[in-house]
Amino acid sequence: MHSTITKIDAEQADFTDPLRSYRDRFDLPDGVLYLDGNSLGALPKTVRQRVAKTISEEWGEQLIRSWNTADWVHLPQRVGRKIANLIGAGDGSVVTADSTSINLFKVLSAALDLNPGRSKIISERDNFPTDLYIAQGVAKQIGKGHRLVLSDAPSDIPDMLDEDAAVLMLTHVNYRNGYRHDMAALTKMAHDKGILVIWDLCHTAGAMPVDLTGAGADFAIGCGYKYLNGGPGAPAFLYVNPRHMGGFRQPLSGWFGHRAPFDFDPSYAPSSNIEQYLCGTPPVLAMVAMDEAMSLWDDVDMTAVRAKSVTLCDLFIQEVDSFADEFGLKLVTPRDADRRGSQVSYSCDNGYAIMQALIARGVVGDFRAPDIIRFGMTPLYLKFAEVKQAAAILRDILETRAWDAPEFQVRGAVT
Ligand SMILES: Cc1ncc(COP(=O)(O)O)c(C=O)c1O
Ligand SMILES: Nc1c(O)cccc1C(=O)C[C@H](N)C(=O)O
Structure with a gap:
């Protein structure tokens, strides 16, 4: 199995994305791939x-x-x-x-x-x-x-x-x-x-x-x-x-x-x-x-938001499909876009530690007990290339067992 779209394809999708101008309207720190806007949305610049x-x-x-x-x-x-x-x-x-x-x-x-x-x-x-x-x-x-x-x-x-x-x-x-x-x-x-x-x-x-x-x-x-x-x-x-x-x-x-x-x-x-x-x-x-x-929503086309959300979720699912079985990740989100929202979740062992290891590498998602790792797709500020990269980092963390380090086992009050 291999990933279905190349880095160049993902960058091309970002280039032609009708919502791409919205990204600049948010403050997002460098080096962060933010897949947690389904828990706390990013800061729109003008709010400050x-x-x-x-x-x-x-x-x-x-x-x-x-x-x-x-x-x-x-x-x-x-x-x-x-x-x-x-x-x-x-x-x-x-x-x-x-x-x-x-x-x-x-x-x-x-x-x-x-x-x-x-x-x-x-x-x-x-x-x-x-x-x-x-x-x-x-x-x-x-x-x-x-x-x-x-x-x-x-x-x-x-x-x-x-x-x-x-x-x-x-x-x-x-x-x-x-x-x-x-x-x-x-x-x-x-x-x-x-x-x-x-x-x-x-x-x-x-x-x-x-x-x-x-x-x-x-x-x-x-x-x-x-x-x-x-x-x-x-x-x-x-x-x-x-x-x-x-x-x-x-x-x-x-x-x-x-x-x-x-x-x-x-x-x-x-x-x-x-x-x-x-x-x-x-x-x-x-x-x-x-x-x-x-x-910020005054002129947003919600049909475009939904279309991008579906594609972001599909892309992440396809990328993770290529290694999910090997590492025991089970997709719990419907594959059918008509039956899902704008997030992708997997059940797995050691989910909390895996998410902490991801966050340490700049991929911010969250964990929901007992065993769900969750990735939120926010069409206004997330890029296709970032979603592809986040999946690659997840794969690396699973392959190297980077999650199996003591600092990733300690539960915070908020997960
Ligand atoms: C479906 C749903 N309802 C309610 C809440 C929370 O409600 P409150 O804003 O009162 O904490 C959340 C998340 O926190 C939620 O996901
Ligand atoms: N409301 C939250 C909070 O006060 C702290 C941390 C996260 C949240 C969340 O929004 C959780 C969220 N509703 C969820 O879907 O799990």
């Missing part, structure tokens, strides 16, 4: 200046006036509009706020409130754990006997959609293996049984086109720090289908969700719009970084 300006001028000089003069107060809606464009959501249906976990708490509470008399929340055992933990917490908090029922394989889900299911809560692209659900088909199946659907778009937004409106999704959530490049701990987003707007739906009844926060009324009166899903004061510096990062 924009945040510095916000600190020195808006905060330093204008002080409290900036809530109005710089319109800080509407950052959640403004950034929400930019994200809406990437996920097929209409105006006024997305806000940026809080974390994905907190936003899930809000929308799951709302969904269960909207669908009374049913007890099941359907999800997957392999969903990102915070989603499952939040569902467990919401069920306990509501105290009406809701229970979380988990599938062990995507193919089991349709049969689990019955008359006692209130909500189907899925992550569109699985964080571990990169499997991608058919959003439109599952949403329809659920709706046919009277079930509301929540999609977690953490591994989707900014990685591929999404059409929440077309799919008829009820709610969605997602984070700002992966493919959207909003920075570590960036504010998350949430989507509410306009048909569910109005009423008092989500229970974190902070003042930013009030109809008129600056009336300072002692009684809570919910906004009838997406603002009801806000809670408290937005973290302005993080919001500004997110806002700036999102401005």
